[in-house]
Amino acid sequence: MVTVIILGFVLIAFSWNLIDMLLGGSVADFPKIAITYLFQFLVAIGFTILLNLKAPFRAFEDLGISQGFLSALKLTLIFTSPMLIGYGVFLGLNPEVTWTNIFRGSLMAGFVEELAFRGFLFGLLFRRVRIGFFPAMIFVAVLFGLGHITQGNDLMSTLGVFLITGVGGGLFAWLYVEWDNNLWMPIFTHILMNLYWDLFNVEADSAIGDGTANIFRFASVAIILFLTIRKIRKSGSNISGKLWRVR
Numbered sequence: 001m002v003t004v005i006i007l008g009f010v011l012i013a014f015s016w017n018l019i020d021m022l023l024g025g026s027v028a029d030f031p032k033i034a035i036t037y038l039f040q041f042l043v044a045i046g047f048t049i050l051l052n053l054k055a056p057f058r059a060f061e062d063l064g065i066s067q068g069f070l071s072a073l074k075l076t077l078i079f080t081s082p083m084l085i086g087y088g089v090f091l092g093l094n095p096e097v098t099w100t101n102i103f104r105g106s107l108m109a110g111f112v113e114e115l116a117f118r119g120f121l122f123g124l125l126f127r128r129v130r131i132g133f134f135p136a137m138i139f140v141a142v143l144f145g146l147g148h149i150t151q152g153n154d155l156m157s158t159l160g161v162f163l164i165t166g167v168g169g170g171l172f173a174w175l176y177v178e179w180d181n182n183l184w185m186p187i188f189t190h191i192l193m194n195l196y197w198d199l200f201n202v203e204a205d206s207a208i209g210d211g212t213a214n215i216f217r218f219a220s221v222a223i224i225l226f227l228t229i230r231k232i233r234k235s236g237s238n239i240s241g242k243l244w245r246v247r
Contacts, residue, residue: 001051001124004047005047005120005121005124005129008044008047008048009116011043012043013116019035019036033100033103037108037111040116041115044120048062048120048124051128062124062128063119063123064123064183065115065183065187068184068185072185075179076185076188079220079223079227080220081220081223082217082219082220083196083216083217083220084192086215086216087196087201088200092201093200094198094199094201094202095201102199105194105198106191106195106197106198107195109190110187110192111191113144114172114183115183115187117143117169117172118140118169118172118176119183121140122136123181123183125139130247132242133239133243135244136173137173138170140173141166141169142166144165144168145165145169148161148162164208171224173186175189175224175228177238178231178232179228180238189224193217193220197213
């Protein structure tokens with residue numbers, strides 16, 4: 001099972017190189033982007049089905065996308081409201097934003113990255129292989145951080161990007177599990193945070209951001225923590241007794 005999961009993730013991780021090699025310069029940038037994201041989605045679904053050949057539709061449940069779409073959308077709009085309001089009031093719209101930026105950097109990046117890193121890799125290691133929450137989360141968070149280090153311009157900014165995205169990856173894994181394995185929670189949180197980052201005039205060329213941008217980003221994180229901890233106090237934690245090993 002672990003071999004299938006790792007092989008599927010490697011195929012997703014190198015899909016940009018694979019599609020670029022197959023299509024070359026014959027396809028415009030936007031179609032190539034769409035084809036690559038579609039390929040990544042199909043690989044995640046296909047390899048999860050390989051683990052569920054007797055019940056293939058269970059793959060959607062294993063990936064956390066079988067239900068909870070609307071409830072997650074409502075909650076994550078609340079989670080990210082400080083960014084929407086704060087950026088709208090203090091930063092204004094980004095005049096250089098394009099539909100391609102929104103499609104690639106917000107919609108598809110948020111959906112496919114969460115599907116690949118949290119739903120497929122972390123989720124299957126934690127829920128099916130039964131690796132403990134912390135080992136699975138840390139392993140995937142490190143990979144997630146490494147996947148973003150190209151945004152850095154020097155050693156310090158690269159380290160900053162790695163830490164911010166890695167910690168963000170850990171937060172999204174925790175969010176996924178504690179909201180009853182509903183992957184739409186980190187998907188919509190990721191999409192909306194990226195969308196506001198692109199849509200408004202944030203003065204940053206990486207995930208680090210500037211002071212104003214980070215004030216409202218951390219305010220959003222504070223709301224995520226508050227509402228999730230409140231839920232845990234009401235209904236209990238889904239990672240209790242599973243921190244290092246799932247029995």
